[in-house]
Amino acid sequence: MHWPGVIEHYREYLPVTEKTPVVTLLEGNTPLIFARNLSQEFEGKIQVYLKYEGLNPTGSFKDRGMTVAISCALERGAKAIMCASTGNTSASAAAYAAKSRLNCIVLIPEGAIALGKLSQALLHGAKVIAIKGNFDEALNLVKEITSKYPIALVNSLNPDRIEGQKTAAFEICDVLGTSPDYQALPVGNAGNITAYWKGYREYKEKGKTENLPRILGFQAWGAAPLVEGHPIKYPETLATAIRIGNPARGEEALKASEESGGLIEKISDEEIIKAYKILARKEGIFVEPASAISLAGIIKLYKRGYFLKSSTSVVKVVCILTGHGLKDPERAIKESSRPKIIPPTEEAVLEVAGYL
Numbered sequence: 001m002h003w004p005g006v007i008e009h010y011r012e013y014l015p016v017t018e019k020t021p022v023v024t025l026l027e028g029n030t031p032l033i034f035a036r037n038l039s040q041e042f043e044g045k046i047q048v049y050l051k052y053e054g055l056n057p058t059g060s061f062k063d064r065g066m067t068v069a070i071s072c073a074l075e076r077g078a079k080a081i082m083c084a085s086t087g088n089t090s091a092s093a094a095a096y097a098a099k100s101r102l103n104c105i106v107l108i109p110e111g112a113i114a115l116g117k118l119s120q121a122l123l124h125g126a127k128v129i130a131i132k133g134n135f136d137e138a139l140n141l142v143k144e145i146t147s148k149y150p151i152a153l154v155n156s157l158n159p160d161r162i163e164g165q166k167t168a169a170f171e172i173c174d175v176l177g178t179s180p181d182y183q184a185l186p187v188g189n190a191g192n193i194t195a196y197w198k199g200y201r202e203y204k205e206k207g208k209t210e211n212l213p214r215i216l217g218f219q220a221w222g223a224a225p226l227v228e229g230h231p232i233k234y235p236e237t238l239a240t241a242i243r244i245g246n247p248a249r250g251e252e253a254l255k256a257s258e259e260s261g262g263l264i265e266k267i268s269d270e271e272i273i274k275a276y277k278i279l280a281r282k283e284g285i286f287v288e289p290a291s292a293i294s295l296a297g298i299i300k301l302y303k304r305g306y307f308l309k310s311s312t313s314v315v316k317v318v319c320i321l322t323g324h325g326l327k328d329p330e331r332a333i334k335e336s337s338r339p340k341i342i343p344p345t346e347e348a349v350l351e352v353a354g355y356l
């Protein structure tokens with residue numbers, strides 16, 4: 001089947017009309033992979049599925065929201081777009097702006113975005129501006145500027161972003177034939193958790209599914225305002241994508257976890273890295289650190305006996321893997337041992353490979 005991108009595939013659920021100029025890079029339709037090896041480690045009590053959003057055109061889930069945000073902005077006559085970003089939003093905005101010939105301005109926290117993401121935004125021709133401040137400060141500036149100038153804001157405060165991103169929930173239900181029992185995902189600015197919850201509820205209202213999943217949101221230990229109950233002025237974590245201290249949709253994230261009977265938890269950087277390596281080494285899936293928090297959270301809750309309280313015997317858990325590992329190659333290298341450098345002889349190769 002030819003996949004036409006999320007707007008054409010889910011048109012009836014999205015705020016578009018016949019007149020909307022659809023800008024698409026054929027995002028969406030990402031694989032939902034059954035994690036056989038991981039599921040065995042949970043003693044057959046959990047079936048883990050991985051929604052590999054890193055396989056979107058710019059390597060993250062942001063493309064789902066961006067196709068709708070950019071198409072709708074164009075329809076309203078926008079000439080320029082702007083966002084604050086920890087990296088992925090800027091890469092996605094820059095790519096979709098290039099395709100639609102919109103001027104794109106992105107504000108990033110200086111020195112705090114992964115190399116892959118920066119390279120994307122730069123090469124797509126966005127005006128990339130680094131501020132001596134963090135994401136929250138960048139977002140405040142973007143809100144100020146876009147309220148005064150004719151520039152469309154494409155952060156997830158823009159409702160069109162949420163509309164596009166909710167399609168991932170539809171895809172999960174379409175593949176499973178039902179909603180999962182639990183869905184785990186990272187929470188940064190809290191747009192995506194809001195989008196998934198909206199998507200699941202809409203699918204149920206339309207009679208496409210009978211149930212709703214419990215939503216499990218995870219924040220990094222040093223950047224967990226929703227767990228601590230107050231904004232964090234200086235958020236810290238190696239998962240730079242979710243290094244956010246004052247999430248724009250924090251209230252909605254709390255509502256999603258409460259209404260669904262799920263939770264929002266904080267996870268240490270060590271736990272994140274452990275899950276990052278497990279995904280790569282046990283399932284062959286390369287994600288960026290922020291994405292690994294979905295699995296890290298499941299492992300933590302499993303150890304605590306959380307899933308045993310569930311009524312069904314085997315629970316289906318979907319972990320959202322939000323961004324590709326190639327976004328942050330420096331982290332992958334930092335967490336691995338460097339290749340040995342040897343003379344170019346058969347003997348030396350076999351020795352290092354453990355065959356001699």
Ligand code: F0G
Binds near residue numbers: 086187
């Ligand atoms: N995972 C990745 C890889 C992300 O890039 C982000 C957010 C999240 C999870 C969290 O999603 O913000 O909707 O709760 N990245 C934004 C950015 C902030 O600027 O790229 P959220």
